[in-house]
Amino acid sequence: MIGLVVSRADDASVAIGEALRSLVDWEELTDDTRSDADGGGTYYRHGDFELRTFDAWHLELADVADAFSAAPEFVAFLSRHSGDTGPLLTAHFTGNFGPAEYGGEPGELARTCPNVQREALSAFDRHAPEGYEVGVECTHHGPTDVGAPSLFVELGSSESEWSDPEGARAVARSVLELSGVDADAGPGGDAPGENRQIVGFGGGHYAPQVERLLRETDWRVGHVAADWVRKSMGAPAANAAVIERAFEQSAATRALVAGDDPDLEAVLDDLGYRVVDETWLQVTSGVPLDLVDALEGALGPIDDGVRLGDPAARASEAAIDPDFAVVSLPDDLLGAASGIDRDATFDAVAAHALAFETVEGGTKPRGRAAVAEEAAVDDLVDALCSVLESKYDAVERSGDDVVATRETFDPAAAAEAGVPEGPAFGRLSAGESVEVADRTVRPEDVRTTEQVTLAAAVPVIDVDLGSERDSRADSA
Incomplete structure (x- = not known):
């Protein structure tokens, strides 16, 4: 089952939820065991989706997976995105490598669903309205305790987009395409026996390198600590437990480090995680x-x-x-x-x-x-x-050996035949006969055989x- 979370405090979230209910038929149900503010009351089911609505902001919710009628395979928070980035559909995971300024606990990270993020990005590419960009972001806010793998799927980046019905429908259509998608690409997931998930460190808040990997390779990316997030964490040696959690919560065994960060790489080596670059990930796809x-x-x-x-x-x-x-x-x-x-x-x-x-x-x-x-x-x-x-x-x-032969123009033979350097020389070398002193010099008259022997x-x-x-x- 896939849990969908709508927040009444978020206009874009409400709009995405309404778009979802308008696109397909949902069964309307009632949960009397929880308050309406806490995901109870009226809720909806369609296929393997269950949609519930909460009063609080998404990033303030804790243990939200408990609100659903069964343990979710993953939870998708339907949310707005705020920023100076223009119309944008984006996805990211949640947690705090450092202080908890926007929900959750400091130094805690929620369980990711890297395979779902890859599919969400692909669906965004298909459904984004004209004028909208598509992207992924680093890990940068709560909640940190969801109770199931989770991600944010967002409509941004200002009030005009939050109330845009086309943008809301694009997110809704993309979410519906997540039906049946496994949380991970690893044992039990899309590639049984293989762990093809990584944790990212460095780079900007918006992660074009991660986007390339998700679009061009079969690798998936869990938590991403952008440069500013990595800085907020502090010294890697003093925060090895946080770094370890990033791998555990991403079900990952390898790290992608953007730029030069020897202190971080030393901790990763001590923890037993291999550092690879984008070329390695592209080549091994x-x-x-x-x-x-x-x-x-x-x-x-x-x-x-x-x-x-x-x-x-x-x-x-x-x-x-x-x-x-x-x-x-x-x-x-x-x-x-x-x-x-x-x-x-x-x-x-x-x-x-x-x-x-x-x-x-x-x-x-x-x-x-x-x-x-x-x-x-x-x-x-x-x-x-x-x-x-x-x-x-x-x-x-x-x-x-390999023996290669060809007939080539012989400048010495052309000169001996009286052909002057200049236009006539060029025409002859191009395969055209020329007239010299009342006689014709043919290309075959000034050719030589070139033979090359190559060790094979x-x-x-x-x-x-x-x-x-x-x-x-x-x-x-």
Whole structure:
């Protein structure tokens, strides 16, 4: 069951509640065990939603989950948003990393529902009226004791939006799309056996980096301590218990830290939480995390330029972690192909390797790669040969080499034929015959054959690391 909370003290909340009741049919029920001010009296049910109304402001409510007829999977507070941000639909979690200036208790954090926030953002994107922005915010006010995972879904940012029926209906439609959504993306949630939730530290109150991750990856984000929130908390070493609670209440095992904060990172390390950056989260999206660990163990950290290929993501679809061999990439062949088409070369490696080393900021594959099967090696070389074919007339594999040939314009032969440098030289090099001293010089008269031999051998460095990974997992 999903609990929906309307506050009579909040005009936008009332408007969203009315929009919800107008969009679908609700069963009207009565609860005589609680006062009308405390969520009792008349309440409504539709499918797995139960909507109750309270007199108090949302952030002043405590143990609100107890008001519902059954324990909610999560609670959504239907609320206004205040700020100088213009028309905005937003979502966030609640709690206080530091003092409790706006509800709840100091240093306490409510249980989040990261998977729900991701779905709410997606629904906002679909339903936001023209002129409205969509976003997520950091954790910045109470309540801190809800009794169930919860989030605020908000209509903002001023009185004109709070009374806007289109804005209220957009929030209502988005809320209705949360039916059946699990609170978490982890064991028992959307990705059984995987914990793909993080806690965020740093950045602004509005979190575009978090939005990118929610839209572009399969990672979810729980509590976010923006720079000002992080500062209000005080020294990380003195507030390790608060930091620990942020992970517990987010069901998260990793941290995203924006900027340089060595004191915080030291505490996170002591607590056993790995700090990852946005690149790591983007690269690992869709890839089984034990396979990520094995590939980083074999090739090195993603932070140092290792990138994951398409077969790594497909391993998730097969619900298995393939064994793999580590091979040396054909760097000469890669260099020649990159000089022709860098993007196509990168894509060729990504299409056939589980993971691979790179240079130049992760843009050029070089060094070593992990492959899941022997055929991937030949397929990779063939794909790189296809890149060469856009420049060369013929590309052939000969043993451990690739031989590429092409007919090219020979400036020395053109000069010997009496063609003066200038426009005639250019036309001839472009494939056009020219007249010189009452005779015709044809392009084929001034061509030479260029042949390049590139090493294409892909020697195996280590094999069957997947079995080693299984052994490590068994011993763990």
